Amino acid sequence: MPHGKTKIMTTSQQAAPDADMMTAITANITDVRTRIATAHASGNTDIPALVAVSKRQPDDRIEAALASGHRLFGENRVQEAQQRWQHRRESYPDLTLHLIGPLQTNKAAEAVALFDVIEVVDRPKLARILGQEMDQQGRHLPCYVQVNTGEEAQKSGVLPEQADAFIAQCRAEFGLNIIGLMCIPPQDEEPAMHFALLRTIAQRNGLSHLSMGMSSDYEEAVAFGATSVRVGSAIFGARDG
Numbered sequence: 392m393p394h395g396k397t398k399i400m401t402t403s404q405q406a407a408p409d410a411d412m413m414t415a416i417t418a419n420i421t422d423v424r425t426r427i428a429t430a431h432a433s434g435n436t437d438i439p440a441l442v443a444v445s446k447r448q449p450d451d452r453i454e455a456a457l458a459s460g461h462r463l464f465g466e467n468r469v470q471e472a473q474q475r476w477q478h479r480r481e482s483y484p485d486l487t488l489h490l491i492g493p494l495q496t497n498k499a500a501e502a503v504a505l506f507d508v509i510e511v512v513d514r515p516k517l518a519r520i521l522g523q524e525m526d527q528q529g530r531h532l533p534c535y536v537q538v539n540t541g542e543e544a545q546k547s548g549v550l551p552e553q554a555d556a557f558i559a560q561c562r563a564e565f566g567l568n569i570i571g572l573m574c575i576p577p578q579d580e581e582p583a584m585h586f587a588l589l590r591t592i593a594q595r596n597g598l599s600h601l602s603m604g605m606s607s608d609y610e611e612a613v614a615f616g617a618t619s620v621r622v623g624s625a626i627f628g629a630r631d632g
């Protein structure tokens with residue numbers, strides 16, 4: 392179900408959040424968390440994690456989320472993430488950063504150095520270079536394979552019918568620690584069948600993590616077994632640019 396209107400109107404670029412911004416971001420995070428908990432079928436699985444997608448958001452909103460205690464963030468561009476997070480790492484050693492956007496091989500080294508989880512492994516050439524970089528840097532990060540469940544030409548991700556072989560190759564040939572799958576369903580389709588497909592592929596490959604669901608559909612994703620959701624605008628409001 393679509394999320395309620397977020398409570399943020401300003402696009403202030405100031406670093407320090409004012410009191411209204413603090414209140415709004417904290418309320419949004421609390422609201423999203425509550426909705427996640429409600430959608431989560433009571434069972435033996437943990438409450439899904441909330442990856443706050445901070446891409447293209449002004450600094451005061453990031454600071455507000457940090458001040459409210461949130462520490463898990465997602466970014467889709469390496470360079471932008473470096474600018475936003477590298478210096479904050481020192482003040483917030485408990486930060487966890489997920490890369491959720493397409494990764495070029497020439498950015499793999501920087502991605503491995505900055506992020507804690509890579510959600511976008513989607514082709515052998517990238518997987519090989521990530522494996523080499525992780526060895527070289529001694530940072531064996533947990534990874535997700537991105538699956539193009541809608542088989543859209545413009546979208547990254549391995550095709551569903553190639554997923555099993557690619558996952559096996561990532562593990563055996565490239566030495567990657569694949570822990571889960573990630574998908575971005577087509578905008579003009581019901582996401583449910585895509586979430587269900589991702590879950591099926593994960594189950595038959597022994598993968599326990601499912602990154603699925605964004606601001607417009609995270610509650611549904613949770614109902615389909617998401618273990619983490621990637622929520623941006625429902626927390627921070629509309630993005631710059």
Ligand SMILES: *Cc1c(COP(=O)(O)O)cnc(C)c1O
Pocket residue numbers: 444446467491492575604605606607621622623624625
């Ligand atoms: C931007 C982005 C999101 C967050 O989108 P919202 O609709 O703002 O929640 C989630 N996942 C990916 C891969 C993204 O690029």
